[in-house]
Amino acid sequence: MQMKTAEITEEVAEELTVDCGQGSSHTDCHKVIIPVRDALDVISGKWKLPIIIAVSRGHKRFRDIERSIPKITSKVLSKELKDLEAHKLVKRTVYDTQPVSVEYTLTSYAATLDSVILALQRWGIQHRKKIIGK
Amino acid sequence: MQMKTAEITEEVAEELTVDCGQGSSHTDCHKVIIPVRDALDVISGKWKLPIIIAVSRGHKRFRDIERSIPKITSKVLSKELKDLEAHKLVKRTVYDTQPVSVEYTLTSYAATLDSVILALQRWGIQHRKKIIGK
DNA sequence: CCGCATCCCCAAGGATACTG
DNA sequence: CAGTATCCTTGGGGATGCGG
Numbered sequence: 001m002q003m004k005t006a007e008i009t010e011e012v013a014e015e016l017t018v019d020c021g022q023g024s025s026h027t028d029c030h031k032v033i034i035p036v037r038d039a040l041d042v043i044s045g046k047w048k049l050p051i052i053i054a055v056s057r058g059h060k061r062f063r064d065i066e067r068s069i070p071k072i073t074s075k076v077l078s079k080e081l082k083d084l085e086a087h088k089l090v091k092r093t094v095y096d097t098q099p100v101s102v103e104y105t106l107t108s109y110a111a112t113l114d115s116v117i118l119a120l121q122r123w124g125i126q127h128r129k130k131i132i133g134k
Numbered sequence: 135m136q137m138k139t140a141e142i143t144e145e146v147a148e149e150l151t152v153d154c155g156q157g158s159s160h161t162d163c164h165k166v167i168i169p170v171r172d173a174l175d176v177i178s179g180k181w182k183l184p185i186i187i188a189v190s191r192g193h194k195r196f197r198d199i200e201r202s203i204p205k206i207t208s209k210v211l212s213k214e215l216k217d218l219e220a221h222k223l224v225k226r227t228v229y230d231t232q233p234v235s236v237e238y239t240l241t242s243y244a245a246t247l248d249s250v251i252l253a254l255q256r257w258g259i260q261h262r263k264k265i266i267g268k
Numbered sequence: 269c270c271g272c273a274t275c276c277c278c279a280a281g282g283a284t285a286c287t288g
Numbered sequence: 289c290a291g292t293a294t295c296c297t298t299g300g301g302g303a304t305g306c307g308g
């Protein structure tokens with residue numbers, strides 16, 4: 001079982017370019033694409049946001065988080081928490097009790113995501129209106 | 135073959151909630167999750183960004199777009215363009231030439247994505263530094 | 269040129285059960 | 289409690305080929 005987590009899209013850099021054609025302005029194509037994909041890899045997926053929110057709301061214990069998110073399985077939760085930890089968004093603390101208890105909390109770094117989430121949220125709200133409501 | 139495109143996550147609304155536990159502040163959980171997922175559905179995925187960028191750079195013809203994006207297949211491009219069109223980000227214009235030619239352009243609405251993309255890009259850049267560079 | 273149809277593969281993730 | 293292990297399904301997307 002080798003370190004599979006925290007793979008910050010390494011190889012992709014070459015392939016996901018776009019041939020800009022005419023003299024391409026300074027905003028070089030893949031200087032947009034790569035960072036955006038990095039960011040998306042961290043927060044997209046079915047469970048990342050629910051987990052981040054659950055933890056931010058004070059659910060710290062594994063079971064606690066699991067119960068607070070309908071339909072998630074322990075396997076998936078386990079994996080996602082590892083990912084989030086690898087990306088320094090979540091901190092895992094083990095307490096030497098009997099049996100061991102583990103607490104998950106958001107790191108202060110996680111707060112840097114706020115502006116991103118807010119931008120997505122705003123756009124999502126107005127977009128739903130545009131597509132459905134119209 | 136029923137309309138599969140432009141599905142703005144309808145059903146999910148119920149399941150993807152988080153039990154907020156203690157008196158949950160006004161930012162209600164799934165009022166964050168649902169819009170964010172809506173937004174992510176539009177721009178995440180392997181090809182959405184490359185396509186948007188390619189089109190914005192003046193690649194209008196199908197073949198032209200296809201050639202400008204390494205490794206994409208016509209099937210995928212076709213599907214993605216339909217998605218983007220359904221979300222009003224891309225406009226498809228058919229010209230009555232022989233044989234027919236088709237042009238894809240960004241709608242003015244697509245510009246509203248800029249702030250979202252910028253937020254993702256900024257965060258992605260600094261995040262890569264944090265994870266790799268550190 | 270602009271796509272759609274078909275076949276195929278594989279990894280994400282559900283269900284279920286089990287350990288320290 | 290805090291996860292792992294195993295099995296199995298599913299659909300996204302690559303490869304290829306054809307039709308308007």
